[in-house]
Amino acid sequence: MIDFDKLDKTIHEKGRLSIMTMLASRGEWKFQELKDQLKMSDGNLITHLRSLQKASYVSTKKELKGRKVTKYLLTRSGKKAFKEYLRLLEQIVAQGSS
Amino acid sequence: MIDFDKLDKTIHEKGRLSIMTMLASRGEWKFQELKDQLKMSDGNLITHLRSLQKASYVSTKKELKGRKVTKYLLTRSGKKAFKEYLRLLEQIVAQGSS
DNA sequence: TGCATTAACTTTGTGATACAAAGTTAATGC
DNA sequence: GCATTAACTTTGTATCACAAAGTTAATGCA
Numbered sequence: 001m002i003d004f005d006k007l008d009k010t011i012h013e014k015g016r017l018s019i020m021t022m023l024a025s026r027g028e029w030k031f032q033e034l035k036d037q038l039k040m041s042d043g044n045l046i047t048h049l050r051s052l053q054k055a056s057y058v059s060t061k062k063e064l065k066g067r068k069v070t071k072y073l074l075t076r077s078g079k080k081a082f083k084e085y086l087r088l089l090e091q092i093v094a095q096g097s098s
Numbered sequence: 099m100i101d102f103d104k105l106d107k108t109i110h111e112k113g114r115l116s117i118m119t120m121l122a123s124r125g126e127w128k129f130q131e132l133k134d135q136l137k138m139s140d141g142n143l144i145t146h147l148r149s150l151q152k153a154s155y156v157s158t159k160k161e162l163k164g165r166k167v168t169k170y171l172l173t174r175s176g177k178k179a180f181k182e183y184l185r186l187l188e189q190i191v192a193q194g195s196s
Numbered sequence: 197t198g199c200a201t202t203a204a205c206t207t208t209g210t211g212a213t214a215c216a217a218a219g220t221t222a223a224t225g226c
Numbered sequence: 227g228c229a230t231t232a233a234c235t236t237t238g239t240a241t242c243a244c245a246a247a248g249t250t251a252a253t254g255c256a
Contacts, residue, residue, distance in 0.1 A: 001120075001135060002116070002119065004112055004115070004116040004136070007112055007115075009112070012110075012112065013213090013214080014102055014105055014107070014110065014214095015214075015215090017102070017105075017190070018100070018102040020194075021100065021190055021193055021194055022099075024193070024194045025193050025194065025196055030232095031232070031233065031234090032232070032233090037099060038102070040215085041215065041216055041217075042216095042217095042232090042233075042234070042235095043215070043216065043217075043218090043234090043235080043236085043237095044214070044215050044216070046233075046234060046235085047213090047214080047215080048214090051213095067223075067224065067231075067232070068222075068223060068224090068231085068232050068233065068234095069232075069233090070232080070233065070234090082194060083194075086190070086191050086194050086195065089187045089190060089191050090191055092115070092119055092184070092187060093184050093187050093188055093191070095119055095122070095123050096118075096119055096122040096123065096180060096181075096184050097184065098123055111242090111243080112243095113243075113244090128203095129203070129204065129205090130203075130204090138244085139244065139245055139246075140203090140204075140205070140206095140245095140246095141205090141206080141207085141208095141244070141245065141246075141247090142243070142244050142245070144204075144205060144206085145242090145243080145244080146243090165202075165203070165252075165253065166202085166203050166204065166205095166251075166252060166253090167203075167204090168203080168204065168205090
């Protein structure tokens with residue numbers, strides 16, 4: 001049986017899962033880009049980003065030239081945790097398709 | 099981009115996802131079996147089962163002979179919804195592994 | 197016959213949290 | 227100096243996961 005206890009709750013939430021998926025598929029995303037793509041409110045998006053940062057899954061890069069811009073990206077441990085999470089998804093897919 | 103809005107919230111919760119995965123992998127499960135496997139409290143388990151029933155994803159079969167026993171199984175639309183959910187998981191895995 | 201046991205619930209309470217709306221700060225360009 | 231914009235923070239609400247304890251009805255045994 002699949003060990004559902006291992007399913008990372010920080011990642012397994014629609015909003016954060018979508019963020020993680022985006023960050024995993026392409027290196028860096030601006031706050032505005034994430035907001036546009038995911039159609040989240042500022043407050044909701046930043047809150048999710050904060051909890052991902054708190055979990056050390058996501059870090060930021062500030063652009064100093066020009067307008068204030070913050071870019072978000074996965075940390076090493078964020079990549080690792082997401083990979084592990086995907087492993088579980090694969091197991092679920094395999095189990096469910098049997 | 100993956101359409102995360104389509105991600106079925108009724109299924110996408112750890113407890114209910116584990117129930118759905120079990121029901122998808124084998125036809126029928128007794129309440130007690132689910133409880134033992136998933137290590138959930140009575141209250142928590144039945145609540146999740148209820149919401150799955152409310153969504154018409156799960157139905158029951160009562161055994162009349164002997165001790166009171168309730169068996170749970172996926173409905174046709176439960177199978178369909180789960181299949182659709184798995185399709186999305188596959189997309190996430192594909193996207194995340196790229 | 198009645199009592200303990202068990203399955204399958206229901207009820208209740210609590211704590212966590214997703215989400216939106218509105219306000220704040222600081223920098224830019226006109 | 228004033229409007230605009232990005233990136234926040236704060237606040238409030240509604241939902242909901244989960245546990246604990248209580249309820250009901252049936253069984254099997256003393």
